[in-house]
Amino acid sequence: MNDNSSRPLRLGTRRSKLAMAQSGQVAQAVQQLTGRPVELVEITTYGDVSRESLAQIGGTGVFVSALRDALLAGEIDFAVHSLKDLPTKQPEELALAAIPPREDPRDVLIARDGLTFETLPEGARIGTGSPRRMAQLNAWARELGKDIETVPIRGNIDTRIGFVTDGELDAVVLAAAGLSRIGRSAEVSQFLEPDAVLPAPGQGALAIECAMTNAPLAATLAELDDPYTRVAVTAERSLLAALEAGCSAPVGALADLLADGQIVTEMRLRGVVGTTDGKTLVQLSTTGPVPSSSEEAVAMGRELAAAMLDKGAAGLMGERAL
Numbered sequence: 001m002n003d004n005s006s007r008p009l010r011l012g013t014r015r016s017k018l019a020m021a022q023s024g025q026v027a028q029a030v031q032q033l034t035g036r037p038v039e040l041v042e043i044t045t046y047g048d049v050s051r052e053s054l055a056q057i058g059g060t061g062v063f064v065s066a067l068r069d070a071l072l073a074g075e076i077d078f079a080v081h082s083l084k085d086l087p088t089k090q091p092e093e094l095a096l097a098a099i100p101p102r103e104d105p106r107d108v109l110i111a112r113d114g115l116t117f118e119t120l121p122e123g124a125r126i127g128t129g130s131p132r133r134m135a136q137l138n139a140w141a142r143e144l145g146k147d148i149e150t151v152p153i154r155g156n157i158d159t160r161i162g163f164v165t166d167g168e169l170d171a172v173v174l175a176a177a178g179l180s181r182i183g184r185s186a187e188v189s190q191f192l193e194p195d196a197v198l199p200a201p202g203q204g205a206l207a208i209e210c211a212m213t214n215a216p217l218a219a220t221l222a223e224l225d226d227p228y229t230r231v232a233v234t235a236e237r238s239l240l241a242a243l244e245a246g247c248s249a250p251v252g253a254l255a256d257l258l259a260d261g262q263i264v265t266e267m268r269l270r271g272v273v274g275t276t277d278g279k280t281l282v283q284l285s286t287t288g289p290v291p292s293s294s295e296e297a298v299a300m301g302r303e304l305a306a307a308m309l310d311k312g313a314a315g316l317m318g319e320r321a322l
Contacts, residue, residue, distance in 0.1 A: 008037040009217075012067045012076035015042045016156055021181045022206055023080045026100070029224055030078075041076050043067055068094060071211055078210040078221060083202035083233055088241035097221035098208040102229040103177035105204035105254060107133060107197050111171035111189040112164055117196075118144065124170040127153040127163050131276045132250035133173050136197045138278025150276075157182060173197075177204035198252030198272045198283075201236035205229055228257055231290065231297040232267065238301025239271050239308075246309050249273040249316035253301075257290060264290055271304050273313045282313045 009030060013023035020040065027038040043066050064086055067079040072093060083099065090096055109117055109126075117140065120126070126137060126148055134150040141148040151169060153160060157178055163169040173192070179185050208224060210217050232255035239253045252272040257264045267290045274281035286304045291297035305313075 006036070008039045009034065009078065010041045010076040011038050012041050012043050012070050012079040014063060014067070015044060018157060018178050018182055019080075019082075022082070025181070026080045026206065026208060026224070029100075030221065033220055033223055041070070043070055043076075068209070071209060074211075077214065077217060078208060081207045081209065083205040083207040083237075084200040086202070086207055086237075088237050088244065093212050094209050095212050095214075095218045096207055097210050097218045098224040099226060099230045099233060100206055100208070100224045101226040102205040102233070103180055104191075105199045106176045106194060107173050107192045107199055107203075108176045108179065108188040109171050109173055109190040109192060110161055110164055110187055112167070114189045115171065116190040117141075117171075117192065120146070120148065120170055122147050123149065125149045125151050125168075127151045127160060127169045127172040129154050130173075130200070130250070132200060132252050133197065134276045135250055135274035135278050135281065136252060136272065137173065138276070139274060139281050140196050140278070142278055157184065161187065175199070175203055194254050194256075194270065198254050198270055201240040201251065201253040202233045205233050228264065228290075231255070231294070232257065234294055234297035235267065235269050235291065235301040238298040239269065239305045240301075242302045242305030243271070243273060243308065243313060246305075247273055247313045247316055249275060249313065255297075255300075258287070266290060267300070269300055269304055271308055273308060273316055275316055280312075280316060282308050282311050282316070284308050284311065 011023055011027050013019050023040055031038050064081055070076045071079055128134060128150060129152055137150055153163060160172045160174060164172055208221050210221060235255045236253040240251050243251050255267055255269045258266040258268055266287050268285055268287040270285040272281055272283040284304060284307055291300060
């Protein structure tokens with residue numbers, strides 16, 4: 001490294017309990033790799049203080065830009081983000097140094113009395129702040145011939161689960177990975193299979209960023225990278241970027257690696273866009289050899305996005321409720 005090698009590395013993180021848990025796990029791994037202490041620097045982002053809905057404040061980037069500003073200003077050495085919070089275009093001054101192995105990418109239902117989506121009563125009220133989840137939950141309910149109401153909510157995991165425990169809502173939908181990272185997976189009533197609800201692109205994965213100019217640190221952090229997770233999320237985010245260009249409806253995507261015995265042979269990429277009422281969904285998938293480069297993963301995402309736009313995804317323009 002350089003002659004600063006004894007000073008602690010400063011890891012920038014959001015202040016939420018979940019962000020602190022994920023960053024703490026990364027800090028331990030970096031400490032083991034470098035033999036240097038790592039200190040967490042808590043940074044408040046616009047997304048943490050704004051009370052507006054995420055759809056109103058622009059969704060992507062609101063949890064990220066304050067951390068990136070601190071990186072560029074040299075106030076921190078590296079930052080940990082939830083990958084799904086990152087805008088799809090990577091700034092040239094910052095290296096996406098590592099994407100560690102992904103947690104379970106699925107969404108989960110936390111419902112009163114341990115009910116599943118199928119056993120929720122007629123007219124059940126389900127909380128989620130995500131138009132992507134609303135679109136797919138409403139479509140699934142329609143398939144089951146069931147009437148549900150999706151209720152927009154915000155807040156951290158505790159607040160959201162609280163809506164169910166205090167009886168205000170019948171259920172909420174959250175990401176499995178977040179619950180796992182803060183040790184609350186036992187509260188899950190049902191893991192939602194991707195066939196029913198595709199997660200957000202990059203859900204369950206973390207992104208570790210540092211300044212492009214800090215090549216020694218970038219090289220060290222790269223040891224935490226998982227190549228399979230990286231190609232999967234690269235394909236998902238490429239699909240998202242191409243759809244964002246042509247369609248403002250919420251996007252779900254998941255790339256999974258298909259194994260023959262112990263050997264990973266193929267990657268399947270699934271994508272969905274839909275209107276939040278769930279009446280119109282465009283859902284497609286493609287399977288091919290595991291991409292051997294970032295460029296191949298990007299191409300896979302673009303091709304599927306083009307097919308989805310051909311199938312009518314572009315017609316869902318302007319469906320995002322603001």
